[in-house]
Amino acid sequence: MILAAGYLSSCAPKAQNDCGFVQNIYGQRISWKSQDTIKLIIHNSVPVELRAAAIRAAATWERQIGRKVFEISEDSTLLTGSPSRDRKNGIYFLSEWESDRKSEQGRTSVYWAGDQIQEADIRINAADFSYYDLNPQQLIGSYNLKKSSGKSSSDGYSFEALILHEMGHMLGLKHRDGSTVMATHLAAFSDRTQLASVDQESIKCEYK
Numbered sequence: 467m468i469l470a471a472g473y474l475s476s477c478a479p480k481a482q483n484d485c486g487f488v489q490n491i492y493g494q495r496i497s498w499k500s501q502d503t504i505k506l507i508i509h510n511s512v513p514v515e516l517r518a519a520a521i522r523a524a525a526t527w528e529r530q531i532g533r534k535v536f537e538i539s540e541d542s543t544l545l546t547g548s549p550s551r552d553r554k555n556g557i558y559f560l561s562e563w564e565s566d567r568k569s570e571q572g573r574t575s576v577y578w579a580g581d582q583i584q585e586a587d588i589r590i591n592a593a594d595f596s597y598y599d600l601n602p603q604q605l606i607g608s609y610n611l612k613k614s615s616g617k618s619s620s621d622g623y624s625f626e627a628l629i630l631h632e633m634g635h636m637l638g639l640k641h642r643d644g645s646t647v648m649a650t651h652l653a654a655f656s657d658r659t660q661l662a663s664v665d666q667e668s669i670k671c672e673y674k
């Protein structure tokens with residue numbers, strides 16, 4: 467059995483240091499593996515007031531990588547319907563969310579083949595959380611609470627910080643602990659909009 471396992475693994479690609487990235491079953495880091503820009507469409511569900519925050523989050527990753535990475539479009543005709551594996555990368559602001567996953571602020575689905583990402587979609591939970599851009603007094607979201615109680619949430623979350631995190635996933639990064647934009651939970655009114663040194667180092671393992 468041990469010999470058979472040795473034989474099998476010798477046929478597989480060589481495992482890499484994770485560098486903060488999700489790895490495939492062979493231990494290879496997954497990323498877009500291309501200098502081409504990633505076309506990312508802002509779905510028309512994303513409030514106009516929050517869109518500039520998404521564009522700034524993209525620019526923060528691009529400054530670190532040193533080149534244009536995202537080609538962001540707000541053309542709503544390019545992206546219709548709900549998030550699905552449709553060969554288009556989108557950001558969706560969803561007023562409905564699974565009731566058993568209420569604590570989730572956002573979710574990024576990443577689809578890859580081999581070690582190359584083919585598509586990624588960012589879903590933002592606007593059913594259970596409210597978001598702001600620049601002005602923490604102006605909150606948008608918490609649609610579930612509004613529906614059930616007529617009230618709005620008093621907690622707000624930085625849309626830029628959340629999108630910065632979800633774009634990290636879109637680029638292939640996984641969660642990590644400590645001072646990093648890839649920490650799992652974003653605290654209310656936390657403007658975590660700058661990359662930490664660990665983020666700056668890890669992104670360079672795959673993007674140059």
Ligand SMILES: [Zn+2]
Nearest residue numbers: 631635641650
């Ligand atoms: Zn995450």
